Amino acid sequence: MTFADLGLSPELLKAVDSAGYTEPTAIQREAIPPVLMMKDIIGIAQTGTGKTASFVLPMIDILSHGRRRARMPRSLILAPTRELAAQVAENFEKYGKNHDLTLALLIGGVQMGDQVKALDEGVDVLIATPGRLMDLFERGKILLNGCELLVIDEADRMLDMGFIPDIEFICSKLPETRQTMLFSATMPPPIEKLTKKFLNNPKRIEVSRAASTNSDITAFKVKVGTRQKRETLRWLLNHDLVETAIVFANRKTTVREVNQSLRRHGFASGEIHGDMDQTSRNRELERFKAGDINILVASDVAARGLDVKGVSHVFNFDTPWHPDDYVHRIGRTGRAGAKGRAFTFVTSQDAEAIENIEKLTGLSIPVFGQSDVRVELKQAGDASESESGAEPERQRKSRPRKTKSEEIRPDETGTEETKAPRKSTSRSRKAADEGNDRERGPRRAKRGDDEGPTPAGEWNGPMPEFLGVSALS
Structure with a gap:
């Protein structure tokens, strides 16, 4: 199977090809078609399986039609850490280069000014850590009632870091008719409870045994x-x-x-x-x-x-x-x-x-x-x-x-x-x-x-x- 068999647009296929990928991974083969059909999904996959592209690629095609509005992001991706959020943003930039999509990255440790400015201009994709998103929401800098797509990435890590109450609050502010995707390496009871509360008849995709290690x-x-x-x-x-x-x-x-x-x-x-x-x-x-x-x-x-x-x-x-x-x-x-x-x-x-x-x-x-x-x-x-x-x-x-850098340099x-x-x-x-x-x-x-x-x-x-x-x- 190739990426062309998954129903992606020619512009997106061109970007995937230029990135050097020819065959989708197991999680990509299973997840991309139902996402394009606007279904909710639960993706259970260990790290390194190509999970990020399994939601980034179909989201690019879905969001290619529509209009962005100030302070009202059309889609939201929640990530537990700054590094993971930045990694998702890199994927959107790499695969979305042939589409007119804008994104904003809301993470802690950097100035809010540029982030607020991007939101004011309108974004198609908002990638955020829960803490910074909650901060800007409480300041009235962002509205979530126009969000069509929600992705909760590394849900079990969110649980470990104590973000589940924040996620529940954020979900309560989103439209009920949205499409929701949740990805996790494991499915402990609190995450199962979260899926039952906020996902609508989701398709469950599991490409490897939970907590299994890579055979490579x-x-x-x-x-x-x-x-x-x-x-x-x-x-x-x-x-x-x-x-x-x-x-x-x-x-x-x-x-x-x-x-x-x-x-x-x-x-x-x-x-x-x-x-x-x-x-x-x-x-x-x-x-x-x-x-x-x-x-x-x-x-x-x-x-x-x-x-x-x-x-x-x-x-x-x-x-x-x-x-x-x-x-x-x-x-x-x-x-x-x-x-x-x-x-x-x-x-x-x-x-x-x-x-x-x-x-x-x-x-x-x-x-x-x-x-x-x-x-x-x-x-x-x-x-x-x-x-x-x-x-x-x-x-x-x-x-x-x-x-x-062979020589020891001053600590940067x-x-x-x-x-x-x-x-x-x-x-x-x-x-x-x-x-x-x-x-x-x-x-x-x-x-x-x-x-x-x-x-x-x-x-x-x-x-x-x-x-x-x-x-x-």
């Missing part, structure tokens, strides 16, 4: 001690053919500390978390997409909706507290038919969390071991050179993917970062990172946690001893 992703759990996480992360970055990677942590402070540690060791990394303003978050995402950095350390603000092509690896530096977050985190890799690898660091304190993840997904995640290493480990080599972390120039040349996110002059001893490097590792307890007498990176493919001997030790036993 090879997942491992890495049993480590808390003090070994950073050394383990650097070892894997150097030895698993990493091209681009997202590293997830549970806390914003951990995101900052891990990024600073990686940068000190010569990795081209950046960070994104909820304490950053929207401009800084957008800048980091653009650097990641452009290849200026190839490692992005993130909190769960980036776990959903972030669509970056070619992410080869996901690392869960912390085991997710909520099992659903595991599915969405690792879903950043293995997208659009590509293969990906996901590593979850598991300490003795994470036994219950990883058990809940395996129960939700119905899969037993294998433990990463010697046979899973993808770069041949060399027994020969200059041991003293590897141990000291010397020769930074050769380390840069051995990086799995050469990026545009607004987070303070100072870089002491590099010294040749491992003791000085350990001391430089001591302040960020206090929660780890006493330092090990052997190879320090924050010694310099070992060149890729030149590890002297087998895997580090700690990767073969069970932290759960």
